[in-house]
Amino acid sequence: MKIDIITCLPNLFEGPMTQSIIRRSMDKGLVELKIHDLRDYAANKHKHVDDYAFGGGAGMVLMLEPIDKCISNLKSKRDYDEVIYLTPDGTTYNQSIANQLSLQKNLILICGHYKGVDQRVRDHLITKEISIGDYVLSGGELAAMVLADSLIRLVPGVLNNETSALSDSFQDNLLAPPIYTRPSEYKGWKVPEVLSSGHEANIEAWRYEQALKKTEKRRPDLLK
Numbered sequence: 001m002k003i004d005i006i007t008c009l010p011n012l013f014e015g016p017m018t019q020s021i022i023r024r025s026m027d028k029g030l031v032e033l034k035i036h037d038l039r040d041y042a043a044n045k046h047k048h049v050d051d052y053a054f055g056g057g058a059g060m061v062l063m064l065e066p067i068d069k070c071i072s073n074l075k076s077k078r079d080y081d082e083v084i085y086l087t088p089d090g091t092t093y094n095q096s097i098a099n100q101l102s103l104q105k106n107l108i109l110i111c112g113h114y115k116g117v118d119q120r121v122r123d124h125l126i127t128k129e130i131s132i133g134d135y136v137l138s139g140g141e142l143a144a145m146v147l148a149d150s151l152i153r154l155v156p157g158v159l160n161n162e163t164s165a166l167s168d169s170f171q172d173n174l175l176a177p178p179i180y181t182r183p184s185e186y187k188g189w190k191v192p193e194v195l196s197s198g199h200e201a202n203i204e205a206w207r208y209e210q211a212l213k214k215t216e217k218r219r220p221d222l223l224k
Ligand code: 6GU
Pocket: 085, 086, 087, 088, 130, 131, 132, 133, 134, 135, 136, 137, 138, 139, 140, 143, 144
């Protein structure tokens, strides 16, 4: 999978996107993640990529031209399955969308900033608009990282144990059951006995029951 992220704040991606699972997926050659600085495509000598809104009002707007040039440059090298704009008024992201997107080969993610992007970007250049929840972030960068992380872990071979993404919360519309590790007792707090029984079927049944109970209590909407 190749993910190209277009942003005017490329430095924000340095920490989160260069560690742990994401780092390993890139080292293994399973994922290619590239951050593109919008300023590299600015047409003016001051490298401005934003301007005042037509009609007035507070807040700057990301300009059409640098975004179009950056996307054209990427598209000249390969075909893209989706060009996604991260925006609080997009479709609310969930595991089902993550699963669908994880099957794609090449994705472009565009991070809005300030008041957002010129509407013509949304009308002519993108294929999907995604929000990561009903709250407002200062920019699309954190949302793009959330999206990238959730997709990368679904790419086959990225997780060590291939089954572990399948047992994630939400994958079967159930929240994950409780998990424990050693010691089996601490300050009198005990690990449920069944988990040390070695009886696979009983353990499976216990986990399913726990997952169901938790989901009924916390997220009954998932069971409908
Ligand atoms: Cl994708 N962007 C911004 N700025 N805020 C958000 C969001 C995206 N999703 C939820 N809030």
